[in-house]
Amino acid sequence: MRPPSPSIPEKEFVYEALKQSLRLDGRQPLELRSPRLTYGSELGYVECALGKTRVIANVDAKMVKPLPERPFEGLLTIHSEISPMASSEYELGRPSEEEITITRMLDKVLRRSDAIDKESLCILAGQRVWHLRLTLHFLSDAGNMLDCACLAGIVALKHFRRPEVEVIGDEVTVHSPSERAPVPLAIHHTPFCLTFAFFPDETTQPVLDPTLLEQRLSAGLMSVALNAQRELCVVQKMGGVPLVADGVLSVINIAVTKVKELDALVEDSLREDWKGRHVEVR
Amino acid sequence: MSIVVPGEHVPAQHVNLKLGPGLIQLSQGSTSSATPKSSIISTRAGSLYHSANGSKWWVESNARRYVPAPQESVIGIVTQKAGEGFRVDIGSAHPASLDGLAFEGASKRNRPNLKIGSLVYARVSLAHKDMEPELECFDAQTRKAEGFGELKSGFMVRCSLGMCRKLLDPNHFLLPLLGAKVSLEVAVGMNGRVWINSKETRHTIAISRCIEAADPDGKGMEEGEIKKFLGTLDA
């Protein structure tokens, strides 16, 4: 059974609070819930939490034959299905509209934005390439699963290291991690997704990283994926409340500054984790 | 008090024994005579309590899913108008029904004006495992509201069922502590929902955050911590 939509008092209270720039969890309107990244013992396993929203991302690589039309490129596939575990909103089998949006956005942010250098995943042209599988598990939905999933996905890719391979002629040797240090993926840039929620009242300013209640009461979402180099990868505002053109641009400018903070945070966290890891190098 | 897990034998014995939630008595036939243990076992994990004279026993535990029990007060959201009455979501497995006439002063002519999405404070009048729960917003004998009815404005906080029971305990520190700081109105439902209202939005937010922080299912802050936490809030 789907939970009922928020009650009238809840709705009115949230709108009133937002009008005064107050949020229920004490954040500023443009404040992100600070992400908590927990790394697993394996490389490429990350659990990302934004407040109570939690997503696990895991990367693994195997060798496959490349697609005939792209013999020099490796593959990256993203597997995500939102199970009813995250929230009773979701059903197995029939994807909800939100699920489609999340899946498509993940595809655009992580795959189509060319974050990963696919050519570097080629081992032997036309014969052997790396196939990266990014699997996302949505553990709980407390709002803004999209940003959480994108963050988990890109951090997992940055965290992952593939085994070193050696090609002599047509002979491919894969070195186990204990023999040779595994190599990180060649990453062109690191896109992060930021979602803003807009409300029916025009004077209410948009909020960044909406909670579940805010998301359900919002009159439209706008997601911006970009990297710290001020390059936009995806801008998506699918309908919802109409905005003035300057409003759109100011939201993008906010995203530009926020993403820098996020990028620094992720880099720090990865460095921290790497320090604690003992990887044999011979 | 002791901790029990499901399936444990409970040494409850009394001539006039009454079992509360989390305990059942196995039928005599199923307990073989070889085991002289008591025939009462726990069905839930939690702490075991009994009344001073040992006549009433129950297990206290915390959960989030509400199972309706008669005479408990709950907070529900109206989800549908169904003929004469309303369908109300009270967080239980099935929606409850609320008769349009179960209000103070309600008659065939004068029906309560509840919209879809309204919050109501009601009492469970019927809870049976084979039937939909039923609610009422008045005392069936006196036909007076007794505080039940629609909850207007304010905000609804969701918390664990254990937190609700704590808030209803007059000796619990939280509400007096908050009440000393700001003037507030509270309606506690046994179904993990608490309605709060105060004059200012930021006060209501502070109260809701304190309730969430004190929830044993969440951070489970104690009195001292809550005082400190309240100090950091803009209230």
Place this chain on the structure above:
Amino acid sequence: MSSRIEILNEGGFRSDGRRQYELRDITIDMSQQGTADGSAIITHGLTQVLVSVFGPREAKMRSQTLYDRANINVEVSIASFSTGERRKRSRGDKRILEMAATIKSTFEPVVQTNLYPRSQIDIFVQVLQQDGGLLQACINATMLALASAGISLLDFVSAVTGGVHSTSPMLDLTALEENDIPHVTVAVMPRTGKVTLITMETRLHVDRFEEIFKLACEAGKVIHGEMRAAIRLRTGMLISAMQSVSQNAGEKEDEQMYEY
């Protein structure tokens, strides 16, 4: 991304001979299609989309009815012959579902759904030919079909695609150009100048984005002019057809028309 085709040559012409800001030909056919309550075919160059609108009518599935407003249902199907290589797309294709969801959420705040409680508005989008600017054509055609079905709308919506080739922005891209350069689709409401939809899925610098975004907003207004003219033409035609008889049919008829 490099390509063998020159997107913009030195003379400032694009591969199909257009200038940077030149839009493709727009043709609009709003004649009745089958039993639909409203329908429209729009062509932007070689991209052609047919939209039929049914409703507001009783919802087919009772569970979909909303007590306070109409439910909008959008279904998109892409003809397998619409592209050069024949490819059958299944109805469960995520890209198609996403497009349907986009169209739905674009029109939800525009249609006055609160006027039609418990009803359903079905929008069927059939893509006949594809050559870039698919979403733009779908949105524009849906807009026209909704207007011709007499459904109450708060404002017009007109969509346009824009792209940036190195540093030069251009409008209304063909499939060839879309494959090569970053592009943005923007839907604007011309009366207020507000933006309801933005989608962009290729890497682009923030400053470049701003430029093309503003340009697309302007171009949206031009497309609005075309669409508006088409609606007026169609309405005018129908009205004059209605009047042609009643004016000649004598006093009695006139009186009845007036009453109605």
Place this chain on the structure above:
Amino acid sequence: MDIDLDGDEDFDSGGSKLTCPGEPLTSAQDYMRGHGTYVENEEVIASVAGTIERVNKLVTVRAVRTRYNAEVGDLVVGRITEVQPRRWKVDANSRQDAVLMLSSVNLPGGVQRRKLESDELQMRTFFEEGDLLVAEVQAFFGDGSMSLHTRSLRYGKLRNGQLVVVPPILVCRLKSHFITLPCGVDLILGLNGYIWVSKHVKQSDREGEEGFDAEAVYSNQNDAIDDFTRIAISHVTNIIRALATRFIPLSDTILLKAYEWIVEQGSDVKDLLQEDIGDALVAGITAIG
């Protein structure tokens, strides 16, 4: 291109002023908003494409093609879509299915007959899914759906003919919507755009008259229809279709005129579906007037 089309272009097509959704019409302080408009920032704005009409201070925009907007007392033709407890759901080309209560129909056995519980159980013997009926709009429910009634001897189940659907705006309001053409064809012009074309029923066989068969009110059997009548019915149907595709409003006089024109031309039934004959028909009847 010039976005703000010239003002005088607004007055094309015979003096009626056209508008499009989202176009400001006038100030909200001086005028009242009617159907097809809404108010924002003190301005009355059109929400549909159509003609602007002004009655004193009330501004309305009438869309050309829309679903049927019912008014109490309207005569409609509808189709049963569902049988529910004590009521039928009727598709009447409106925004929602209309409701026909069991208490709003005449049951066989006399007008004054009381409804029994057994009637509730055998509702399908009166109206079944798919049945066509003619009824009058009785009232509206809170959610805007309409309730119908057939408590008149002229209303009830339809037999012996076929249905044509036209845009509702094309059906003019007439003194009577029951029309008999001299070719032995009866017409029921439902204001919802559903038109029933059927075999003529003789005056003496009408309800309440001597030849009236009370048991046949809910019959599902067609009477015997001779070939001549069948052709006439098809003729009239095709005339209506030809006129409707050319957006000609339908009234008794127009239909009569059109039928006469067809007879004069001596064209075959199927000829009417041809583009040129249809156009000639329209030209013919506009010229006669």
